[in-house]
Every structure is written in structure tokens, then in C-alpha cells.
Amino acid sequence: MAGVSKCLKYSMFFFNFLFWLCGCIILGVSIWLRVSKEAQKELQLDQTSGMYSAIDLLIAVGSIIMVLGFLGCCGAMRESRCMLLLFFIGLFLIFALQITAGILGAVYKPKIEKEINDTMSKHLPLKNQDLNFQKALEKFQQEQKCCGLVTGISDWGDLPAVTCSCEAPNLCTTVSGRSVYKKTCAAVIIDFVKQHMAIIIGIAFGLAVIEIVGLAFSMTLYCQIEGK
Structure with missing residues (x-):
């Protein structure tokens, strides 16, 4: 030795x-x-x-x-x-x-973006979802400043109580005279996944x-x- x-x-x-x-x-x-x-x-x-x-x-x-x-x-x-x-x-x-x-x-x-959008589309229209799902999504919209799942406020159909009202000009768009968040919640989730994938790749490296x-x-x- x-x-x-x-x-x-x-x-x-x-x-x-x-x-x-x-x-x-x-x-x-x-x-x-x-x-x-x-x-x-x-x-x-x-x-x-x-x-x-x-x-x-x-x-x-x-x-x-x-x-x-x-x-x-x-x-x-x-x-x-x-x-x-x-x-x-x-x-x-x-x-x-x-x-x-x-x-x-x-x-x-x-393929991440397509997979997430396809998964979210299965929950449309939102007015057919149960009340707990709707409340959870409304809370998510408030926290993440987004509206709807895939296309925007139109995902909610004719439901009146939708918390998409936007007061930050750079985050807003106007739909039927209403100022709502222009970013969809699917886009927020996609961005989150992509950002954290970069972190995971860095850790893996x-x-x-x-x-x-x-x-x-x-x-x-x-x-x-x-x-x-």
C-alpha cells in the first residue's frame, strides 16, 4: 500500500x-x-x-x-x-x-407550453366547474395577477363574479369595457415552470x-x- x-x-x-x-x-x-x-x-x-x-x-x-x-x-x-x-x-x-x-x-x-395549455383546456368552460375550483382559481388570479386559464376572461363565460379587475396599467387590457389582467393563468404557470427548470438544470450541472x-x-x- x-x-x-x-x-x-x-x-x-x-x-x-x-x-x-x-x-x-x-x-x-x-x-x-x-x-x-x-x-x-x-x-x-x-x-x-x-x-x-x-x-x-x-x-x-x-x-x-x-x-x-x-x-x-x-x-x-x-x-x-x-x-x-x-x-x-x-x-x-x-x-x-x-x-x-x-x-x-x-x-x-x-412541449411544456402545449402540454400545460392542453391540460388547462380540459377545465373549460369554467362555469361548469365546481364552486371550490372556481374560488381557488379566483384566489390564484388575485395573487398572480392573471385572468382565466387559456384565453382570458372569456374562459369564465357569463359568470358575473370574476376577480379579474386590473388596476395596474402595464398589466391590463380592456375587454367589453372592463379593465382586466391580460396575462392568462396558464401563461403564469408556464413561466413559473420554465424559470424553475433553469434553476433545476443549474443545480444538476x-x-x-x-x-x-x-x-x-x-x-x-x-x-x-x-x-x-
């Missing part, structure tokens, strides 16, 4: 200790959200909420990160080629899946750089350790 670089060895350990610590935090928080009634009440989660699927996914991600961090730490300190190889394979698979997801996201990004560093560290250390 004489050719192993101590600097590389301890750098690998420190890198994976942080990796393992992040996994612990993700796992701990996600389990707490899954079992804590107070947290579920605060976040307004119920058994039909899609958030539970996201929390379950975080539990899986946190567990995987913890295992990989443990393999990396032990592999570095014990100079175990087996552990380092397992770490490399696991991290490489995550990296490959991440790249695949990024490619699929880039391919389907132009940063994680990819970290993963490449981890792959390089583990393989270099693996090659330096003499086979037994």
Missing part, C-alpha cells in the same frame, strides 16, 4: 463525509415529514397529496447518498479497492441517470461537477492501492 497519496486519501474521506452528512440530513428531514403529524398539518398534506410521493423519493435519495458516502469514507480510510469500486459504480450510475434525465428534459422542454470530482478521486485512489 506504499504508493497511496495521503492528500488524496484524506481529500476523498472529507469529500465523502460531506456526501454522507448531506444524505443523513435529507433522510432525517424526509422521515420527519413522513411521520410527523404536526409537520403534515403545517404543510397541509393529506393521504391523497402528491407531496407524499416526493417525500418517499427523498427518503430513497437520502438512503442512497448515505450508503455511497459510507462506502467512499470507509474505502478511503481502509484503502479498500472493493469499497472504492462499489462507490465508483454507484456514483457513475447516478451520474448516468442524471445525464439521461437532463437530455430528456431538454428534448421535452419545447453543479451536482454533475461534484460527481465527476468524486469519480476521479475514487478511481485515482483505487489505482494507487496495490491489489492484495
Whole structure:
């Protein structure tokens, strides 16, 4: 084992200790959200909420990160080629899946607007929707300064109580003598998704750089350790 670089060895350990610590935090928080009634009440989660699927996914991600961090730490300190190889394979698979997801996201990004508009169109006309849906949409219109779902105020038909009234000149348009928000709520949702996709892509790129560093560290250390 004489050719192993101590600097590389301890750098690998420190890198994976942080990796393992992040996994612990993700796992701990996600389990707490899954079992804590107070947290579920605060976040307004119920058994039909899609958030539970996201929390379950975080539990899986946190567990995987913890295992990989443990393999990396032990592999570095014990100079175990087996552990380092397992770490490399696991991290490489995550990296490959991440790249695949990024490619699929880039391919389907132009279709986002069409998919959202098609989904929203299924709720038209709005006057045929239940009262709870209408009230929720009116609240969303007030908060996001938008009107209607796909085409504007005409989505509401002849319903009189529609909170689309606009007082900000740069956000308004005039329809049948009324000043209403010119931006549709579907457009607001599309903008939100596109903006956050850019953030997600940026985070994914940063994680990819970290993963490449981890792959390089583990393989270099693996090659330096003499086979037994």
C-alpha cells in the first residue's frame, strides 16, 4: 500500500463525509415529514397529496447518498479497492441517470407550453366547474395577477363574479369595457415552470461537477492501492 497519496486519501474521506452528512440530513428531514403529524398539518398534506410521493423519493435519495458516502469514507480510510469500486459504480450510475434525465428534459422542454395549455383546456368552460375550483382559481388570479386559464376572461363565460379587475396599467387590457389582467393563468404557470427548470438544470450541472470530482478521486485512489 506504499504508493497511496495521503492528500488524496484524506481529500476523498472529507469529500465523502460531506456526501454522507448531506444524505443523513435529507433522510432525517424526509422521515420527519413522513411521520410527523404536526409537520403534515403545517404543510397541509393529506393521504391523497402528491407531496407524499416526493417525500418517499427523498427518503430513497437520502438512503442512497448515505450508503455511497459510507462506502467512499470507509474505502478511503481502509484503502479498500472493493469499497472504492462499489462507490465508483454507484456514483457513475447516478451520474448516468442524471445525464439521461437532463437530455430528456431538454428534448421535452419545447412541449411544456402545449402540454400545460392542453391540460388547462380540459377545465373549460369554467362555469361548469365546481364552486371550490372556481374560488381557488379566483384566489390564484388575485395573487398572480392573471385572468382565466387559456384565453382570458372569456374562459369564465357569463359568470358575473370574476376577480379579474386590473388596476395596474402595464398589466391590463380592456375587454367589453372592463379593465382586466391580460396575462392568462396558464401563461403564469408556464413561466413559473420554465424559470424553475433553469434553476433545476443549474443545480444538476453543479451536482454533475461534484460527481465527476468524486469519480476521479475514487478511481485515482483505487489505482494507487496495490491489489492484495
